[in-house]
Amino acid sequence: MKESEVYELLRAYIDPAKTKEAEILARRINGDTEEITAFVKQLGSSPPKVKEIAALFLRHSLTLSLSQSAIQKGVDTQYYTTIFSHVCQHITQESEITDKLLYESISILSNALTLSDVLPVIELGRITQPDKTAVKTLNLLVRYTQKYRTKEKSDELYLEINHLIEVTKAIFHALVQCIIAHPDTEISLQIYICIYTIIYSILVHDIPDYYEENIEHYTTGLFIPINNNHLKNVHSTDSLVSTIRSAVVIQIQVASILISRYSDAYDSFIPFTSTMDRLYTTSELLDEGIQVEFMNYLQVLLNTHCRLDVQTVSTILKMLISKIVVDTDVGTVEYINELLQGDPTLTREISAGILKDLLARGALSLTDLIHHTVQQTAHGAPSKLQVSSVYIILYLIRSKYRLASGIYSEYIQHALHTVIKGDITNTHEVLGIAYAILILAVQYNIAGGLEDRAQDIFNAVDHLVTLNESAEVPEYILYISMGLAYTVYVHSKKNISYSTRVNVFEYLLRTIKEECSDGPIKALFIYMKMHYNAVNVAGTNYAQDSTIQWFTNNIYPAVYKILLKSTETLSAASIKYLYDIVSLNVAYHPQSISNYNELLMYSVNNSVYEYNAYNILILSIINIIYGISHYIDISINIINNESIWKECIYSASYLYISLINSPQTAVKDLPERTIKFFTDCIINGQCGTVPVQVAGKYLNSEAVKYIFSQNNSDILLLRCISTLANENNQEQLRHIIDRFIARPIIPEEDTAYGITVLKECAEKSAHRKNEIERIIERLQTRKSKRKDEIDTIMLLEEIFKRK
Secondary structure, three states: OOHHHHHHHHHHHOOHHHHHHHHHHHOOOOOOHHHHHHHHHHOOOOOHHHHHHHHHHHHHHHHHHHOOOOOOOOOOHHHHHHHHHHHHHOOOOOOHHHHHHHHHHHHHHHHHOOHHHHHHHHOHHHOOOOOHHHHHHHHHHHHHHHHHHHOOOOHHHHHHHHHHHHHHHHHHHHHHHHHHHOOOOHHHHHHHHHHHHHHHHHHOOOOOHHHHHOHHHHHHHHOOOOOOHHHHOOOOOHHHHHHHHHHHHHHHHHHHHHHHHOHHHOOOOHHHHOOHHHHHHHHHOOOHHHHHHHHHHHHHHHHHOOOOOHHHHHHHHHHHHHOOOOOOOOOHHHHHHHHHHOOOOOHHHHHHHHHHHHHHHOOOOHHHHHHHHHHHHOOOOOOOOOHHHHHHHHHHHHOOOOOOHHHHHHHHHHHHHHHHHOOOOOOHHHHHHHHHHHHHHHHOOOOOOHHHHHHHHHHHHHHHHHHOOOOOOOHHHHHHHHHHHHHHHHHOOOOOOOOOOHHHHHHHHHHHHHOOOHHHHHHHHHHHHHHHHHHHHHOOOHHHOHHHHHHHHHHHHHHHHHHHHOHHHOOHHHHHHHHHHHHHHHHHOHHHHHHHHHHHHHHHHOOOHHHHHHHHHHHHHHHHHOOOHHHHHHHHHHHHOHHHHOOOHHHHHHHHHHHHHOOOOOOOOHHHHHHHHHHHHHHHOOOOOHHHHHHHHHOOHHHHHHHHHHHOOHHHHHHHHHHHHHHOOHHHHHHHHHHHHHOOOOOHHHHHHHHHHHHHHHHHOHHHHHHHHHHHHHHHOOOOOOOOOOOOOOOHHHHHHHO
16 A cells, blocks of 8 residues: 555544545555554644554554565565654553554564564663553563463473563563552552563573572562452542553462472462462452452462461362352253253353362362351351352252262252242242252262152252242242153153143243243243143043143144244244154144144245254154154155255154154155265265164164165264164174174263163173173163253154154
């Protein structure tokens, strides 16, 4: 860009009537030397706005210029040194925005310069005392040395760092002494930030001899007391608060790298442990980002410093327990996910993690920990159900931390008591955590007889919904309570039958109509499914059940209407759960399939791709249960049109199998095409191993053996073993067993099936019986892992297993 164009660009940019012209001109910036020189020249313009815009575009131009090799462009390093000098001159502290942009240009220019180029320009010799001149000079050096952090170790880099130390050590030593003597001025803090930021950039690679020899002096300077009164004073300027924040950040960063990588340089950790309470207090007066930084530093410190005296432990516990606060204003789904799955970015999670580490190291006992939480949080009679103590137990359960079973049992019983009592006038946080503890206890099989109280839990959940009609029950409590009811129901080894009251369904449907969010839709499906199961157990006809009739008259029409009318506003999760409800309507009410037909035609005619995967799964259910020729024809058309199903291979897997297993299908080449489909899935690795697992579960034996013979997929080994064992084919079975033992792959969801197959196989494979029994033992003690929900229909597996 020519100088005249640069001038034209700047004038157009400040003229509101020339916005489009400015945008067109800005696209011409290319980073050539004439352009850069012109922008630098405009930095001397008297109007501050022109200078600010020139600084903005200069930064962009330099980025483009230095994104290519300066040698290739024929630009001499001396040119960039000259530009560096001019930019330094225009940092005048008159405009914070302009200065910030110019400092960023210095950072960009540093990549084209060496320390020898920079030192004559910034003139370190001008620093005689802590003042604004010193701050500017050091800031320039900060910007230059930041590039060290991303550089690879090399002799050249170490030579430059040693040169830097030689020219700065006397100045830094004197300035740090001034900071120690007068820590409470803004100038001192600004110089502190500069010096320790430069030191941090050096420490990223190594600790030079000079700093190791003077470690005590620089550590004393690092932990200068910061006056918290400035943070409490409403009259403190934004600039001062920002400076204090930056000082705390660099203090934490340097302390973290010193303690984690260079702890051998210290005879004692007292400088770190004696200042952590003060640093914690300061961080609490700043934003959450600083608090997280402090918590991470504390974790590093405790992992390095193994010996903790009683007073230090007490101080640490006070800090950590105070951070365990449950935010209930994050939204229902986020709240439940944070409790059940955790979020490592939250301060309470970091705090609980540190407490777990202290327990594991034997630095404190759980009894002492709970005693501290009760002392710190209970204003009155001690209670083991304070927020911090129950959250710690929740965290330990979620982390699968090994505690004596009796301890977990005690807290599970406390949680159960809280849930059954259902007192919403008490702390909502405790009630929510109690529900979460019980959900995880059931999922991790440490509940110990909890299913004997299943009916009490169901009654407590129903009570909350009923109570909500007269008193405000927080939404997150309602939905996590429903989650517990469902968890107890599906994990029970007994034949539990549970049917809730109609008012629960009325509440959920009303909520969905007001705001179609994921939580209530999922809860509605779960409660409907449990009700159908209860009716089946009772042997009642669906047509005679008043609640199911209410579903037919109210819920199903509403769900179809939402799917037809609200396509563009529904989230992916909401669509999934709505289709789960559709699957109930299709599976249990054959006379209602025509209602689904309208939705299917709407999806096809309007190209609603978001519905494709679920429509294919619903068709699979209809095919497998009813074998209706109309829907089989539609399914065949889909199979013939790869563009419809190529993005949803998982769903297509079920559609293929539903057609193969349906007695109404009369397509001669379908078996061959099905085998080819699954074979291609194995070869191409489409959708991971999921389609192959589907084939292994539901394809007929001959098809499974053929696919296995063509591709030798380990995923199909278990099904082949089952098939060959039933056929009593000893020679092939022996070969397959040997291969399986060499690599025993059993997906987690097939654990129970695998145990059954292998027990049968052990009796027929005497030559490997001991190995098979060891695999069975491992499967029986296998711990379930939490998995993300697959975009599928929950009813699908149940229906395909029956058929």
